[in-house]
Amino acid sequence: MNISNETTDQEKKIKITVRDLDLFYGDFQALHKLNIDIADQEVTALIGPSGCGKSTFIRTLNRMNDVIDGVHITGTISYETRDIYKNYDPIELRKKIGMVFQKPNPFPMSVYDNVAYGPRIHGIKDKRTLDEIVERSLKQAAIWDEIKDRLHKPALGISGGQQQRLCIARVLAVEPDVVLMDEPTSALDPISTSRIEDLIDELKKSYTIVIVTHNMQQAGRISDTTAFFLNGVIEEVGATEQIFFSPTNPKTEAYITGKFG
Numbered sequence: 001m002n003i004s005n006e007t008t009d010q011e012k013k014i015k016i017t018v019r020d021l022d023l024f025y026g027d028f029q030a031l032h033k034l035n036i037d038i039a040d041q042e043v044t045a046l047i048g049p050s051g052c053g054k055s056t057f058i059r060t061l062n063r064m065n066d067v068i069d070g071v072h073i074t075g076t077i078s079y080e081t082r083d084i085y086k087n088y089d090p091i092e093l094r095k096k097i098g099m100v101f102q103k104p105n106p107f108p109m110s111v112y113d114n115v116a117y118g119p120r121i122h123g124i125k126d127k128r129t130l131d132e133i134v135e136r137s138l139k140q141a142a143i144w145d146e147i148k149d150r151l152h153k154p155a156l157g158i159s160g161g162q163q164q165r166l167c168i169a170r171v172l173a174v175e176p177d178v179v180l181m182d183e184p185t186s187a188l189d190p191i192s193t194s195r196i197e198d199l200i201d202e203l204k205k206s207y208t209i210v211i212v213t214h215n216m217q218q219a220g221r222i223s224d225t226t227a228f229f230l231n232g233v234i235e236e237v238g239a240t241e242q243i244f245f246s247p248t249n250p251k252t253e254a255y256i257t258g259k260f261g
């Protein structure tokens with residue numbers, strides 16, 4: 001659990017502001033009037049039982065739901081004061097707000113080409129620049145030492161835990177500001193999980209991180225702020241320590257103490 005003595009809530013720099021967010025899949029309303037401030041250089045964990053809207057919500061933060069037919073959103077999400085649904089090109093937004101998924105999903109190409117993919121799309125062609133980006137990103141994702149002699153081997157040939165760190169490197173290669181992670185360790189063994197948790201702790205020095213996790217111990221270990229979701233509603237959001245040890249909402253307490261979920 002990360003307890004910062006250095007800043008109070010009032011002093012936190014807010015990176016993303018969500019106000020009265022509703023999301024509908026066709027006629028079905030999956031998110032109800034969500035309000036949350038996501039602080040810079042913190043880890044915000046989204047917890048709650050299956051089907052409560054965590055993945056739907058995290059996908060709204062970089063407009064990943066745009067590609068799903070019939071999705072309709074009202075309310076606002078502002079990233080550094082710009083409304084991301086009115087005032088942002090989705091491609092530009094996803095460069096700033098990257099996403100790591102539950103299952104590692106490297107492209108069927110070499111380790112090097114996976115990391116260079118995004119920078120190349122954004123127009124970087126110079127080999128030396130790409131080499132530098134690949135090395136820096138793999139170092140930041142704490143996988144360089146393991147993989148530096150296999151850069152030109154297929155990414156699908158490395159272990160699942162390495163693939164997930166490679167996917168994190170692929171996101172970091174385009175120099176995002178915010179990293180969204182949707183259950184990034186749920187397909188991994190405990191050692192790989194622990195490496196990713198250490199990595200998240202390191203990354204939050206430079207990035208804002210939002211993570212969906214089913215694992216409450218994980219939320220407790222790595223996050224600064226926790227939001228508890230239930231039936232598409234944020235029932236409670238606050239400092240992780242407060243949510244886990246002195247929740248104000250009886251529903252949060254029931255969930256945290258394992259009475260349902």
Ligand SMILES: Nc1ncnc2c1ncn2[C@@H]1O[C@H](COP(=O)(O)OP(=O)(O)OP(=O)(O)O)[C@@H](O)[C@H]1O
Binds near residue numbers: 030048049050055056
């Ligand atoms: N593409 C979709 N079309 C219609 N309904 C959807 C779609 N995706 C999710 N839902 C519904 O929206 C609600 C929230 O789902 P979501 O996947 O966001 O929950 P979750 O908290 O992430 O669940 P889990 O922890 O099981 O991944 C559920 O009722 C789900 O069935």
